[in-house]
Amino acid sequence: MNVLFIEDDRMNRRVVKDMLDVAGADMVEAETAERGLEIIGEQDFAIVLVDLRMPGMDGITAIQHIRARADAKANVPIIVVTADIAPDLRERCLAAGADEVIFKPVAMDELFDAMGAILARDAARGGMIA
Template sequence: MRILYVEDDAMNRRVVRDMFASLGMDLDEAPDVATGLRMVDAEHFDAIVTDLMMPEADGLDLIGAIRRRADLGASVPILVLTADTSDVARENCLRGGANDVMTKPVGLATLVERLGRAIAASDSATFS
């Protein structure tokens, strides 16, 4: 399983990378939206986790760009991991095309459960 994590903060990337490593999984990482989009163009990912607020372009920009891509845009699960706990941010993310929104700090069990749920929902939508 390939997961892409788009996050501008190196410490946050390390924390999530360590969480995945504890499960024996590798995590592909991008420090910004532009890099994340280049990686999506070059690789297949089973899911994408993105920060919401980043300089230059934010998580909503990333989600919108991916959702507009006919080849994978509708099917790849995208989860937002953000420090913004407001209902408005959550609604904007979901309306913008995110499958789920989690707040930082996120625990390993929550991350795995929500990611698994989004991937399972995507798989059943793809094959039904």
């Protein structure tokens, strides 16, 4: 399984990569939302993980760009990974097109539960895993 993590913090990327390694998943890293959007254009992913607060383009805007694509990549499952605890955060993320929201510090069971639920849902709909 190929996963893209759009996150500006190197340590957060490392922690999630170590978790995904345990599951045998391959993780591609993007330090900015702009770079993440470029990578999505170049590769297929089973899931995209995206932080909300990054320099330049934020995660909500990145999600909106992904969902606005004119190809099948617009439907890639997206999980927001954030430390933001604003009361309406989950609703804003889902309205932008995210499939799920998990909070930092990332717990392996929460990450795998969210990924598993999304992949099971997509498999039931006939989706493909990259």
